[in-house]
Amino acid sequence: MEYVIEMLGIRKEFGNFVANNNITLQLKKGEIHALLGENGAGKSTLMNVLFGLYQPEGGEIRVRGKAVKITNPNVANDLGIGMVHQHFMLVENFTVTENIILGSEPTKMGIVNIKDAAKKVQALSEKYGLDVDPYAKIEDITVGMQQRVEILKTLYRGAEILIFDEPTASLTPQEITELIQIMRRLIAEGKSIILITHKLKEIMEVSDRVTIIRKGEGIGTVITAETNPNQLAEMMVGRQVEFKTEKTEANPTDEVIAIDNLVVTDYRNIDKVKGLNLKVRKGEIVGIAGIDGNGQSELIEAITGLRKIKSGSVKLNGKDITNMKPRKITEEGVGHIPQDRHKHGLVLDFPIGHNIALQTYYQSPIAKGFVMDYKKVSEKARQIIEEYDVRTGNGEMTPARALSGGNQQKAIIGREVDRNPDLLIAALPTRGLDVGAIEFIHSRLIEQRDKGKAVLLISFELDEVMNVSDRIAVIYDGQIVDELNPTETTEQELGLLMAGQKSENKKNGAKEGND
Incomplete structure (x- = not known):
């Protein structure tokens, strides 16, 4: 040949x-x-x-x-x-x-x-x-x-x-x-x-x-x-990989985030999120399943303060955070793994250690008044690099651009989780990653759930949503059209809902999960 x-x-x-x-x-x-x-x-x-x-x-x-x-x-x-x-x-x-x-x-x-x-x-x-x-x-x-x-x-x-x-x-x-x-x-x-x-x-x-x-x-x-x-x-x-994520049954408790009748527009001022309702509780992972372009990006940006909310409300632990500034929302207890790590997660020409400090550079112990303590920056970066197995060529001084996608993502997750947020938003957290990195990231999301945190997962990978989530919310045309238990549904049913068709339980008059 x-x-x-x-x-x-x-x-x-x-x-x-x-x-x-x-x-x-x-x-x-x-x-x-x-x-x-x-x-x-x-x-x-x-x-x-x-x-x-x-x-x-x-x-x-x-x-x-x-x-x-x-x-x-x-x-x-x-x-x-x-x-x-x-x-x-x-x-x-x-x-x-x-x-x-x-x-x-x-x-x-x-x-x-x-x-x-x-x-x-x-x-x-x-x-x-x-x-x-x-x-x-x-x-x-x-x-x-x-x-x-x-x-x-x-x-x-x-x-x-x-x-x-x-x-x-x-x-x-x-x-x-x-x-x-x-x-x-x-x-x-x-x-x-x-x-x-x-x-x-x-x-x-x-x-x-x-x-x-x-x-x-x-x-x-x-x-x-x-x-x-x-x-x-x-x-x-170089080792056996578990394709099925091991996790115990969730035991959700108090409500962490409550989104009520949310309306958000895109850059053309057209409604992309249209009266959306959703709740996520402590100790659970809620996965949002949907075809790209149905309001996922606008929803995430609205929750995190990156996009203005037209109407409706977002409450975190009972406190209204609607249209708060992004830094204030972060300080209130929201962690955000963005869907595009290059555009919104990292400053690619900065060392990875400085990127790890992006959310806390102005806070103690990294900041002393108006001056950053670079020794503390390096200590924190080395801790996260080791804990999250971030593979770098030159330690914390390696430019973020030089890291592989999986290692960039591990650094972002380490940065966000280290702040101990009440709500962790994970938007396409495994996009472009290999099975080893996916296994690692899924285990970290489940670890946050088991610590009593609320996790909101947004993914276009149906097997990821079904494997990691405790509850699935299907988004179509800017609304949550159904909520499902991943153990009681199929990819085919999810696919129909994502395309705007009614599932069998809806046809039979079942009550919506977010009513």
Whole structure:
């Protein structure tokens, strides 16, 4: 079988840190080859070497049997290699076509010919079943559609080998299904795909072979049809992983947060939360299940003071915190793990130790009057780094940007939990994380519940909501449409409710859980 890509004995160093050590990956023509590893294992580094963003210290790359040196992404493009990055590289106020042709604009007499480019984009979109409007602006389309634009960018440049870096990290379940169909269509048209992921379910569903790396070392390559999720997880993390979160039955007591008839608008002043009612008590995890865009972001921002509440109320331990300032709400006892750790959770160019101090930098013992005690900052950071197993290259002085997604998330959770909040809001806490990090974070959420705290979990992963929650509140069109016991429902029933259809117990006249 012909290999279209061979990465043989690749070694990549960053100073004294070895990110890839003697790793070999071979991609066959017409296959989907998964690259599996924990966050920080070196997956993206290896693919950045292949795409020319990094230069290796050792090893050899062969493309269609010929040894090559890929010194930059333009060389990769010329070799027919394209990369769909996890964090999209799009200009939001440009159209789809303008983004796709950026850097390789077709011209007539020195003038960019947008019309011809749009026709080519439309033809590619139809050929591969991408269904993208060439004239739509990026800021007006969904995350799933933006990803399709990134795919079209590679196809427009003639890519035969596509690298997908954590492609489902920001997608809804429906968009994931559509992406898998698109990948299969690409393979049917003669393309070859490397899929960087840690989602075992997707690997089993879509890949032909899997190469596993752990802590920068190649562990092996297996045929997907001859393996199973348990074996892959053990190869990935070096130990057996529990897929089912162990927890005792909840014993909720007093009400911590009461949301009454809440109405919140989006940036266009359109109602996104529409008379929502919800209560969370001490000692329970309430999971909000819903398709992205049904008011989840606006609800979280309203509770935490980041978005103005139009009407209704939010009470914490009986005290009205409606439209309080974010810092005051934090001081009242709300912890917040934000849904986008890069935009709202961390200052990426700050050391991770300083990020850990972001919520308490003005309080004793870190602050002495108007001056920060950096010794105390370091002590607190080292404590959380150790307690939460945050893996850094240079301790608390490591820039947050240099940490893997899982380690960034552990640092945020450590920072929020360390303040001992009465209510912990966890918004997409495991987005983009591997099974080991997911297991760790779920156990920490349950630990907070068992300490008598209230936990509000917002997730687009149905198995996560069902596995971790004690009670599930389904959100649709800005309202809680039903509340369910996770042990007495199914993913199918939740899916119907999330799509706005009535469940059987509603049809039979059952009382709503939040009435």
